[in-house]
Amino acid sequence: MDLKNSIIGRLNYAKNLGLDADLREQIRKIPKIEFHVHLGGSIRRSTAADLAEKNNIALPAPKKHFKNALTPLEFFHGEELWEFFHNCYKWHWSCIKTCDDLKRIVGEFLEDSYNQGIAHSEFTVAGSYLTQTFPFDEWTDAVAAGIDGAAKKFPVKAAAILDIARRLGPDNAVKIVEQLIDRKLKCVCAIGMGGDEVKYPSSLFKEAFSLARQNNIPSTVHVAEFNPGETVIEAINELKPRRLGHALNAPKSDVAYSALKNSNLHVESCPLCNYVAALGGVNEISEHPVGKFYKDSIPISINTDDPQIFGYDLIDNYACLMKKAAFSLRDFEIINTQAKKAAFIQ
DSSP: OOOOHHHHHHHHHHHTOOHHHHHHHHHSSSEEOOOOOOOOGGGOOHHHHHHHHHHOOOOOOOOOHHHHHHHGGOOOOOOSHHHHHHHHHHHHTTTSSSSHHHHHHHHHHHHHHTTTTTTEEEEOOOOHHHHHHHHHHHHHHHHHHHHHHHHEEEOOOOEEEEEGGGGGHHHHHHHHHHHHHHOTTTEEEEEEEEETTTOOOGGGGHHHHHHHTTOOOOOOEEESSSSSTTHHIIIIIIISEEEEEETTTTTGGGHHHHHHHHHTTTTEOHHHHHHHHHGOOOOOOGGGGHHHHHHHTTOOEOOOBBHHHHHHHHHHHHHHHHSSSOOOHHHHHHHHHHGGGOOOOO
């Protein structure tokens, strides 16, 4: 079975585990915190189609087929996961041509969050991409307007994490942090960073993260998602973040896992994303290390990562963990209560 069909098969399996309406309602009622979710991977399928038409962007499939598909990943191509995933991701961002478009997707994302029982959302925006596309003040104003508009309708506490792309290098990272320092934006609660930790090691970005800390801007960093577990150690030592994204491969290295446990840093875990994408050797939901993290008292939250691209929601994540990884509703209440301590917005 090729990678794309494997993803679709795993997604179908996970979606079927989350069909129980009574269980979904019980999960929905838990006030949930989400820390690790990318705005670009959370654009409603119908909205992506509307914006593509409005902005003269070719749809990757006939509109009806595109809107009704299990996942838009099936319409994109690449030699490996990250190639066709990022082709899909880039297409979604290419549909955003105006700040009104950006305001719309922020507002809809927070409405979708509210409908899942999410009370607190710290969502990631592609800061490097947006800064290259729009004037900094314009796109941050649009994000703020989307948050403020949603707050009038839905009781979701929210702010954005401004993502820095490793591949754009340390000078770009410093520039973005300096722009945040100059503006002191309420709508941005932290910086984050993702990308290849081997090709672009954390040590390159020490200055940017140090500058952020000096100005009370907290940070989170993607680590050991598709890179070796040892990258956790460098991220902790060089960047000194307050949270870590994924840390999926950390348990494969005794020294990395020891460093993770001793750091007491919060891990933003994304179980279904990792399972559906077959990352970290996770071939069964029960094999995901989120259960090990929880049993070993590593602070965690449960997150979706890119829900509209992969085709599931946060309730699906919780339901799958209950049915296949021995989590209970009470466990989730404990996890969300503990997650409050790691929040960037209080």
